[in-house]
Amino acid sequence: MWWYSDKVSTCVVLFVFAKDHMAAEKKFSAEVRDDNPYSRLMALQRMGVVDDYESIRFKSVAIIGVGGVGSVVAEMLTRCGIGKLLLFDYDKVELANMNRLFFRPEQQGMSKVEAAKQTLEGINPDTQIIPCTYNITTTDVWDTFSADLCMGGIDGRTPIDLLLCCVDNFQARLTVNLACLTYNIPWMESGVAENAVSGHIQLLLPGTSPCYECCPPLVVATGLPEAKRVGVCAASLPTTMGIIAGFLSQNTLKYLLNFGTVSEYVGYDAMNDHFPMISIKANPECRNDTCRSRQAEYAEKVAECGEAAHPLYAQRKAKADRDVKDRLAAQQKAAASAAEWGIVIETQGKDSLAVGGSNGTAEQQQSTSASNNAGGFEYAYSSKQDNDGVANATESDFVSTSEATSVSDLAARLKALK
């Protein structure tokens, strides 16, 4: 196991629990250790990106479809130390899959979930891998599927934290949509186009954001059978799938660990490297009854507790708090930089402005300040040049600020002038 590499040796059974406990703490400690696989992940916490990285140990995620996208997402989350993964797929590994990432030729013929379990447990034995080898679209497994989602949490009694849909057909997406609406499970959908040069990810929060049927693809909306084109072999590129898997995994980490902005929809056009991001509202006239019921529930919650009703409230608040902290740190850094370069920071009064003009002296011209009555900083730049120095400042030497100028930008510009 990963943590056994720390050489906490013991052969006394009574010490095993203590050893595991010590080792687990050591793995998720802030200490930088080359033999600790979590060191670089915990650095996110030390650097203020994530407040509580270790909480990932208690998260459980279901991945539906362990193909070109799902398998890569599973590997990324496993390497990130997620607590539990439930893998759903009934397909087998084929040589035709070798143009994609993750599976190896010697795994040909194995079920995808068993092959994935083998590989993932080899990468990180701390992550619990649950293989679910059945077709979720068949009605006779609905109860099994429901139980796996509702009791698939880290403790085996509560629902999973998030579902990731990485399938290649609409029927499976509609089944996932129904299950997530029924059991109020947040999920993210993903897809890669048949020509392999575009894809997308989308966040679906039951009742809050649109469900899969609120704004369905044309094939789903018209109810036409999803017939694959005869004689057409869908293309696939490991690059496009890896990019979509990366976006999906990143959005998952942000959602689970409350950092950054959790994207509602990100598209990817590989031909032009275009990443459209859009926001879609739930459709009050959605054809799915359960979706409309969830929307009504959410509306009641909003009426009761305002913006705190939103499932992403914790993420958004954490981001806002972190932004304030970062801004304060940037201001302190700029102040320290200003002191280093002989910059005097004033805090009040536009009257103190000494912006160089045509009639100003050299000293005056080399001293410029600007104020910001909206709580910003004022800077006065004083040259450190001696009497023999070139004191003929030009317009380009002047530094001024406006309300739109950030402190860090200003500090950088001042350094460049120096």
Ligand SMILES: [Zn+2]
């Ligand atoms: Zn809907």
